[in-house]
Amino acid sequence: MATVTLSLVLLALATTGCLASDDTLRFIVIGDNGGADTFPYTTPLELGTADRMAMWAKKVGGIHFVMELGDNFYDYGIKDVEDARFQNTFEDVYTAPSLQVPWYIVAGNHDHRGNVSAEIMYTKMSNKWRFPDFYYPLSFNIPNSNATIDFVMIDTVVLCGQADDVILHPEGPEDVKAAASQWVWIDEQLRSSKATYLFTAGHYPVLSIAEHGPTLALVSMLQPLLYKHRASGHMCGHDHNLQHLQETKDGVTLDFILSGCADKMDTSEAHKTSVPEGTSKFHWADPTSKGGFVYVEASASKMVSTYITAEGDILYTTTTYPRELN
Template structure:
């Protein structure tokens, strides 16, 4: 009876639920070293018409390959708005080739891309992006939200990354209004994700615990702090001593730190915006770094997790690092 009930529940939940993952295999990349390295890029989704890419996307892709070759990258976090401006319509959409496969061509970027959806993706068919995981060797999008677990090589330490669908959680946003999501399309799906997140955070014993989504918790730029996430997510980040929250949505690079949690905005993969209208809407002294200058030509973040530290380095597409910060592993009471 219990098995039948579980089966029925699973069928009803469908693709929106993803149970805790096993530890991911770093393969040969995990030998003879003591860290995990990865890139973080958001809002990288090209254009819906020819040439299907922006100059910023092309240059950012090239520099991602350079940095991955020099500093290493075991995987990439792709944090939404993967296809401008209305996502894709099917798993056979040519956009997968035009905006992804034919752009990120460096051999150093032929690693797993762990994907979440952004507001522009939700304007199209997110299930088609999930299904593309079966057609691509590197596109890893198993569910709307999911958990990744890693062993940091030769250290005995662990890293967990919880990938969220913040559009499902909060609703889509209207960039022509105040850009704040109004309400989730399905309150049931939003609550199911929140309950899942609470459970995963409460259970986590990872030495480094990251949460990633599309919408920002804190941002000084056009979209500003996301009210829904301040209410639903921020208390959980603080309660469970999360190391950092990673996102995109605003088209620039930001680093904020508040009450021991790092907030990474990496949304410069395709466009740039130096808007700072919400400069005074974040906690005092929390903003440590910001750039949206067109002269940077795009940007992304390189992360390295060692046995005791998380190193975050911000890169501009024209080939130099802009900012670096360090976060310590979690402390358990």
């Protein structure tokens, strides 16, 4: 798999060149921002969220990157690398100067209805689209410190299988051998990381109280690995709302950060009783809103995740602390 390791200085020079000089790494997490497959190929929520992301990024003095966690193109992905949806649903939407930073991409279930390989190939054709492979590692330095943050970017559809509006819960991988190879790779990445903060990031949630609920394969396979390697948690989309779930076992606290309403909104809490009692800390889905996102600011001493609406309201914040490694 492709490896992406970036120093803060090179990242800043390669993008806007105007980031504020301080001691934080700043980024935005979105998912499910895939517009529409008919004209105008966008939705009011996608546009509203994009506008607020741009304003927020400018307000904080610049962000270093965006995490885009799947369902990049509704409803059937894209056909090939020349597909006009790249322009209509992505490039023409996120045009603000404050958003001209690297966007790190993974595929969702709707992308897998189309041509994910073409989404990967598009990396060579865009100034900000970064999707080097189906799964890949990312590593960032936190400025003016020895602290780092690692992301293990995963393809949850390859791992778990396809889900849609009829099959709400993935029933198993289509390619068992490909899934097994990725599980081995995930274990290796988590085991080898010495980063201050360590997250997996993919489309499907581990835990969720909303329409799709917990992803059983990730609960049985990924969650134990996160505990085993004393990770910080998992970031995802898939359910069309904002959520924070948190669980602690054997001295390890995992934060599950779900950001899935950058294009659609779903108020369902159908799986409220499907997660361990007390793990659901925050859930938001307002059908009158134009969407939302999560803004993350990481320093050597803490990582703060702020949940923000497209209207600019700060809904909730949670703090992740550095890992305690043996």
